[in-house]
Amino acid sequence: xxxxxxxxxxxxxxxxxxxxxxCAYSNSASDYFIWYKQESGKGPQFIIDIRSNMDKxxxxxxxxxxxxxVKHLSLQIAATQPGDSAVYFCAENPxxxxxxxxxxxxxxxxxxx
Amino acid sequence: EPEVTQTPSHQVTQMGQEVILRCVxxxxxxxxxxxxxxxxxxxxxxxSFYNNEISEKSEIFDDQFSVERPDxxxxxxxxxxxxxEDSAMYFCASSWxxxxxxxxxxxxxxxxxx
Numbered sequence: 001x002x003x004x005x006x007x008x009x010x011x012x013x014x015x016x017x018x019x020x021x022x023c024a025y026s027n028s029a030s031d032y033f034i035w036y037k038q039e040s041g042k043g044p045q046f047i048i049d050i051r052s053n054m055d056k057x058x059x060x061x062x063x064x065x066x067x068x069x070v071k072h073l074s075l076q077i078a079a080t081q082p083g084d085s086a087v088y089f090c091a092e093n094p095x096x097x098x099x100x101x102x103x104x105x106x107x108x109x110x111x112x113x
Numbered sequence: 114e115p116e117v118t119q120t121p122s123h124q125v126t127q128m129g130q131e132v133i134l135r136c137v138x139x140x141x142x143x144x145x146x147x148x149x150x151x152x153x154x155x156x157x158x159x160x161s162f163y164n165n166e167i168s169e170k171s172e173i174f175d176d177q178f179s180v181e182r183p184d185x186x187x188x189x190x191x192x193x194x195x196x197x198e199d200s201a202m203y204f205c206a207s208s209w210x211x212x213x214x215x216x217x218x219x220x221x222x223x224x225x226x227x
Contacts, residue, residue, distance in 0.1 A: 032214045034214045036218075041220070042220055042221075043117070043204045043206075043218030043219050043220050043221050044156060044204070044218045045218065046214070046215070046216070046217070049214045089155065089156065091156075091214075093214050097169060098211040099144070099146070099161035099163075099168045099169040099211060100146070100158040100161060100169055100171070101148075101156075101158060101214065101216065102158065103148075103155045103156040103157070103158075104155060105154070105155045106155060
């Protein structure tokens with residue numbers, strides 16, 4: 001079946017430290033994996049994506065790693081800032097569907113000043 | 114920067130009543146979506162819409178739900194007879210292409226069914 005899930009519901013980090021948010025998925029037939037950020041009272045906001053034929057992709061202060069062997073996805077945030085405090089969702093775009101995102105259950109990131 | 118807008122921000126309705134949630138997608142986008150998020154749970158796909166018809170829908174999107182693009186700017190979600198379990202945050206999203214990872218989400222409408 002389709003399942004995208006997260007290991008930790010809450011992650012607390014010190015401002016300036018690096019954050020790593022993890023996600024496990026069970027559907028091998030996905031084309032893209034995506035990270036979304038959701039701040040309180042707002043809709044999900046696209047952060048970064050990675051295609052299934054890649055294992056690493058870097059953006060501004062963020063890096064996504066994909067390990068297809070163990071079906072694991074991670075989001076690394078460098079030099080975490082207070083503005084990074086939010087809930088982070090991993091999501092996947094199944095190969096048999098170009099129209100929907102399947103979201104994981106979310107990890108709340110708290111940045112301590 | 115263009116953004117998806119949704120109205121109302123909060124809708125309270127009685128069980129059995131019809132509700133219409135409204136969205137204005139980004140103007141040059143061609144694909145439109147509705148998702149919902151029950152409090153404390155993950156975001157769930159409901160339906161996608163392209164070229165004035167439904168492209169894909171989930172098992173949640175039963176006969177009580179319908180979508181419409183009545184004009185060139187609005188995209189609506191109608192729930193004909195609301196149930197208590199329909200209480201959730203409903204997000205509209207839009208994208209330029211059918212590659213759904215490029216979706217831009219609105220701020221959501223919180224629906225409370227009493």
